[in-house]
Amino acid sequence: MYRTNTCGELRVEHCGTEVILAGWVQRIRDLGAMTFIDLRDRYGITQLVTDEKTDAGIREQAATLGREFVIQVKGKVRERSSKNKQLPTGDIEVEISAIKVLSPSILPPFTIQNDTDGGDDLRMKYRYLDLRRPAVQQNLFLRARIAQATRNYLSEKGFIEVETPVMIKSTPEGARDFVVPSRMNPGEFYALPQSPQIFKQLLMVAGFDKYFQIVKCFRDEDLRADRQPEFTQIDCEMSFVEQEDVLNTFEGLTRHLLLEILGVETGAFPRLSYGGAMENYGSDKPDIRFGMKIVDLTSSARGKGFPVFDGAEYVGGICAEGCGEYTRKQLDELTEWIKRPQIGARGLIYLKMNENGTIRSSIDKYFNSEELKDLAFHFRARAGDLILVIPGEREKTLTALGNLRLEMGNRLGLRPKGTFQPLWVVDFPLLEWNEENGRWSAMHHPFTSPKPEDIPLLDSDPGKVRANAYDLVINGVEIGGGSVRIFDAALQSAMFKVLGFTPEQAEAQFGFLMNAFKYGAPPHAGIAFGFDRLVSMFAGLDSIRDVIAFPKNNSGRDVMNDSPSPISEEQLKELFLTIQQPPK
Ligand code: ASP
Numbered sequence: 128m129y130r131t132n133t134c135g136e137l138r139v140e141h142c143g144t145e146v147i148l149a150g151w152v153q154r155i156r157d158l159g160a161m162t163f164i165d166l167r168d169r170y171g172i173t174q175l176v177t178d179e180k181t182d183a184g185i186r187e188q189a190a191t192l193g194r195e196f197v198i199q200v201k202g203k204v205r206e207r208s209s210k211n212k213q214l215p216t217g218d219i220e221v222e223i224s225a226i227k228v229l230s231p232s233i234l235p236p237f238t239i240q241n242d243t244d245g246g247d248d249l250r251m252k253y254r255y256l257d258l259r260r261p262a263v264q265q266n267l268f269l270r271a272r273i274a275q276a277t278r279n280y281l282s283e284k285g286f287i288e289v290e291t292p293v294m295i296k297s298t299p300e301g302a303r304d305f306v307v308p309s310r311m312n313p314g315e316f317y318a319l320p321q322s323p324q325i326f327k328q329l330l331m332v333a334g335f336d337k338y339f340q341i342v343k344c345f346r347d348e349d350l351r352a353d354r355q356p357e358f359t360q361i362d363c364e365m366s367f368v369e370q371e372d373v374l375n376t377f378e379g380l381t382r383h384l385l386l387e388i389l390g391v392e393t394g395a396f397p398r399l400s401y402g403g404a405m406e407n408y409g410s411d412k413p414d415i416r417f418g419m420k421i422v423d424l425t426s427s428a429r430g431k432g433f434p435v436f437d438g439a440e441y442v443g444g445i446c447a448e449g450c451g452e453y454t455r456k457q458l459d460e461l462t463e464w465i466k467r468p469q470i471g472a473r474g475l476i477y478l479k480m481n482e483n484g485t486i487r488s489s490i491d492k493y494f495n496s497e498e499l500k501d502l503a504f505h506f507r508a509r510a511g512d513l514i515l516v517i518p519g520e521r522e523k524t525l526t527a528l529g530n531l532r533l534e535m536g537n538r539l540g541l542r543p544k545g546t547f548q549p550l551w552v553v554d555f556p557l558l559e560w561n562e563e564n565g566r567w568s569a570m571h572h573p574f575t576s577p578k579p580e581d582i583p584l585l586d587s588d589p590g591k592v593r594a595n596a597y598d599l600v601i602n603g604v605e606i607g608g609g610s611v612r613i614f615d616a617a618l619q620s621a622m623f624k625v626l627g628f629t630p631e632q633a634e635a636q637f638g639f640l641m642n643a644f645k646y647g648a649p650p651h652a653g654i655a656f657g658f659d660r661l662v663s664m665f666a667g668l669d670s671i672r673d674v675i676a677f678p679k680n681n682s683g684r685d686v687m688n689d690s691p692s693p694i695s696e697e698q699l700k701e702l703f704l705t706i707q708q709p710p711k
Contacts, residue, residue, distance in 0.1 A: 129199060135171025139202040139218045146221060149199040149229065151259065152192050153239065162189050167239075169264060170589055174207070174220040175200055181223060188226050195232035195239060195256075201225040213318040254677055254687045266674045270662045273388055274341055277361055282381050284376065286339040286363065291326035293343070297636070298324045300572055302346035305356070313703040319345035322655060324572060325640055328612055330642045331651040335482060339363045341658060353604075353660060353671050356683045361661075362605075364653035370595050370611050373652045375399075375552055377599065377607065381549055388665055391547055396599075400554040405522075409443075409529020411555070414603030416548045417541035419445050421528045422505045424516065433493035435474065439518035443528050444476075446506035447535040450513035451479045465517065465531055472527035477516035478503055533603060542602065544667040549601045557581070557594040558625065566627040571596040572618070574640075575610035582618070589625055599656065606661055609654025616644040663688065679703075 130149045137146065164175040177186050192198065195622025202221040207477050211217030236253055250257040257263055278288070297304050300321035307317040319324075322344050330338045340362045347356060361380075365373060378396050385391040397415065404413050407420045421443050428442040436442050453461075458477055466471040476498060478488040486499040494502070506513055515531060536542050557577045558567040567589050569575060577585060581592040595611035613619045619641050623633035630639040633641070636640035659671035672678040679685050699705065 133170035134166050134173040135215060136170040137204050137216050137219050137221070138215075139174055139206060140624040142206050144204050144220060145201070145224075146204055147199060147201050148175075148221065148640060149166045150197070151232075151239070152194055152196045152198060152671075154194070155192060157190070162186070164189065164192065164223075166198070167259075169474065171216055172214060173216045174211075174214075175223050176220045176221050185223055185226060189223065192226075192228070193232060193234070195235050196228055197230040197232070199227045199229055230672060231338075238579075248680075248686065249677075251680055258676065263673065266662070266666050266668070267676060269666055270658075270674050271386070273384060273662055273665060275660070276384055276387050277341065277380065280380050281337075281339045281363070282338070284339040284379075287335055288340055289318040289330055289335065289338050290340065291320070291330075291342070293319060295320050295326075299569075300324065300344075300346065303349040305345045305347050305452075308702040308704055310701055317514065317562070322360065323362055327362060327653060328574060328640065328651065329643055331364055331366045332646065332648045334366075336366045337364075338653075346545075350679075350681050350683055353634070353663075353669075355659065355671060355675060355679055357679075358671070358675075359478050359658040360435035361658050362653075363609075363655065364651060366649040366651045368650070368652050370553070370597060370652060373609060373611075373654055374553075374597060376405060377551075377654050377656070378551075381599065381601075381606075384661075384665075385547060385549075389547075393547060393549060396549045396551055397549070398551045398553055401552055401556065402554070405525055405529075408523040409532060410603070411530070411552055412598065412600040412603055412605045413550070413552075414533060414536065414542060414548070415550055416543075416546055416602060417536050417539075419447065419532050419536060419541070421445055421525065421532065424502060424505060427501055427505065428516070428518070431493055431498060433490055435476075436493075436518050439520075439524075441521035441524050442509050442516060443524055444506070444514050444520040445528060445535065446508045446533050447513045447515065449511050449539070450535070451511040453479070453513055461515070461531075461534075464534065465527055470527050470530050470532075471523060472517045473519060474517070475531075476516040476518070478508075478516070480508050480510050480512045480514070482510045484510065503638075547601055549599060549606075552598045552600055553596075554578075555594050555596040555598070556590065557592040557596075558589050560590065564627075567625055569622075570594065571608065571610050573622055573637075574612050576613045576618075577622075585621060585625055595652070597654070599654075601664060603659070604660060604664060605654035606664070607654055609652065611650075611652040614644060614648040614650055616641045619644060686704075 131147045133298050134148055134150045148166055150166045151169040153165040153172060156163040161176060165172050166175050177189050202223045204221055206265060207218060207220050220640050235256055236249055237243050239256060239259045241260055293308055294317035297318035298321055300322055304318035307314045309317060323340060323342055327338050342360055342362050343357055345357050346361050361601050382393050385393055401411055404411050407455045424442045424444055428436040462475040465475050467514045476489050478486050480486060480503060486503060488499055503514060506514055517527050556570050559570045561568045569595060576595045577594045578595055597609060598605050599607040612624060620633055659674055662674040663671045666674060
């Protein structure tokens with residue numbers, strides 16, 4: 128038997144018992160007469176001790192141990208004279224009567240404890256050591272609990288977990304595919320799924336009624352803090368349902384997870400239309416934990432002789448409560464902030480609400496005090512507030528204001544961790560204009576159903592067509608999205624046509640799906656949650672990397688095993704591949 132107990136288990140009631148423990152040496156304190164060793168495993172830390180009464184041979188052996196040695200010790204549990212209240216096992220220690228080194232360790236490159244001295248890169252390179260740190264382990268335990276709770280909830284609701292293939296024909300979700308060459312079919316490739324979209328729809332055609340899968344998806348796109356080339360989704364599909372049924376089911380799942388995992392109770396999730404979200408929050412994933420809604424000033428701001436407003440398609444602003452004391456320097460800095468390419472606004476106009484009821488602004492030259500008061504009235508601004516106004520092209524300006532709103536929300540502490548405000552965003556446009564390719568592309572994906580009443584607009588005014596598509600947003604983060612699907616072959620081919628596919632291309636790529644629809648397809652709808660994002664939000668972390676056991680870095684590399692990496696000439700030959708230009 129390797130151990131009788133774990134390192135997190137022993138308490139005062141165990142005093143006097145003989146135990147065997149195994150684990151990693153976290154820390155050794157040699158006090159001369161006494162030596163303390165902290166022994167760590169997944170379950171906790173237990174203090175081991177040798178003193179004058181300990182056999183000299185064992186004391187010698189203890190002196191040869193180093194950090195991260197894997198050892199097995201035998202000993203008797205005794206009450207500590209000075210207790211450690213921080214540690215669940217802090218009332219006891221184990222008097223060592225035998226030590227066995229199971230595996231020695233060379234000096235680790237950083238300390239294996241929560242506040243480690245290891246930088247990001249080093250910790251990624253030695254991820255298996257980083258994963259020994261309790262804080263990192265906690266994230267993965269949380270992940271496993273959320274996965275389990277999800278499985279339980281959905282299984283109880285009658286969902287069947289079905290595995291779909293990883294080597295597939297491309298499914299478009301708006302990113303590039305990762306591809307896998309086929310040795311047996313020279314010159315041909317599989318794609319890794321961007322999602323199991325088509326398969327889950329085919330499962331509905333096959334009569335499975337309710338499907339789910341906690342599944343890896345792969346998207347070759349530029350990486351950001353909350354993106355990984357491979358990530359996990361809670362993927363679902365349901366038959367004979369409408370949008371309402373999907374929203375209710377997954378609102379239920381989300382509330383269940385918040386309550387079961389975090390003990391957080393949430394009321395019914397509010398719903399916002401895409402248009403409303405953009406107009407009021409400048410984002411299709413608004414953080415509604417705080418107000419500071421965007422106010423449209425276009426009609427009041429134009430026509431007062433201020434060329435910047437007069438020439439703008441849209442003028443909008445937000446009111447930051449209590450920021451009226453902002454200094455020139457702070458305002459300049461904010462202006463620089465919104466001018467950064469990521470935000471891209473051209474300028475920022477401010478109105479400061481003074482205590483004496485007057486208003487100081489950067490447009491005093493063009494607006495008299497009555498006109499300024501009229502602008503401020505739109506915000507119901509009070510003394511001490513700061514109104515920030517941006518003019519410009521409507522959509523860009525709304526987005527810039529949305530970003531500014533989040534920034535001010537951060538500065539004012541209105542976005543605290545540990546509070547959760549989910550909502551549904553519904554009524555997305557079906558299509559968006561793709562400048563680069565000069566054609567329409569699907570805002571969600573090509574299998575999303577238009578709202579039936581908007582179908583006639585598909586030919587005449589495609590940009591106006593709304594989709595039966597929905598997103599679940601929590602605290603300004605898109606946690607999931609889905610849609611009611613097209614289940615009619617003719618409508619699906621009409622959709623491909625709008626998206627610029629020739630009938631031949633549509634047939635070659637999606638013929639099997641449209642064909643399947645000819646054999647009796649049930650109305651169906653579904654959704655997928657970004658599992659990594661959900662877990663990192665529950666953990667109160669900003670990046671999904673910390674909730675993934677072996678993540679990639681920002682360039683999509685696994686720096687631990689140094690991949691991606693070249694393959695041998697022989698492998699290339701077998702696959703009939705030639706590398707045109709060896710990457711630098
Ligand atoms: N396949 C979609 C996605 O990955 C989700 C869905 O429509 O169910 O975003």
